[in-house]
Amino acid sequence: MADDDVTQDIAAEVVTLFGAINRRYAAEAQAAAAPHGLTAMQAKALLAARTPVPMRRIADMLHAEPSNVTPVVDRLVEHGLLERRPNPADRRGKLVAATDAGLTVIADLRARMPFASEPLANLTPAERVVLRDLLRRAVD
Template identity: 65%
Template sequence: MPPTPSDELARQVTGLFAAINRRYAQESEAAAGTHELTPLQAKALLAAEQPVPMRRIAEHLHAEPSNVTAIIDRLEARGLVERRPDPGDRRVKLVAATPAGRTVVTDLRTRMPFAGSPLAPLSEDQRESLRELLQLILEG
């Protein structure tokens, strides 16, 4: 039985999701690789450009905090981030990029124009519509 127009449209949309993901991953991997970082390490470093709690980095990476600890440990060993107490709550540790880390962040942003802002071609209304449509897909 030949595919229906709806099946063909679904295939095209799914293919576009895959192409976007592939482009994002390739660009991220190439940029991170220039600094001998994994894509997750680069994403964590980008998230720590300003001091941020480890919990927020975990949310940004969609990862468990225990996994993020190992990532931050590696970045810290390379001198790209530092841990410091949160002045508002001494129990919380903030992760912040060091001057060397901020230099790497600047270079990563330059090397990742698509991954850094994949929705740039869309207007605010289009972004909101896309978010709503993607939420419908996930909820369905």
């Protein structure tokens, strides 16, 4: 097998592994969200608002536009899991934060999502650093 073929095979396997990680995370998130009557996207938004954050931060964490996240947050507010607060650093902006009920659901979600909570659990701290550094190089 030529070096180019090996390189392409390795790249394909890495992409496949990224896909497997993503699918496992998504399945775990959906399974954890369902008992609370939430979608996986709502669960991810709730987890992102564990501490008060601007809506933009939630959108960034969900890889979505803020306008697409607004209905997700609205639904969580309706469920009493999130609340909007004034942003002391920006009088025009609002922060989104979990309520006490939201924090209870977050604790349950995290308990039901062991892989998503710690996807690198099987790696040593040194391996995690190497993986991070390699992924940064690949993205750059």
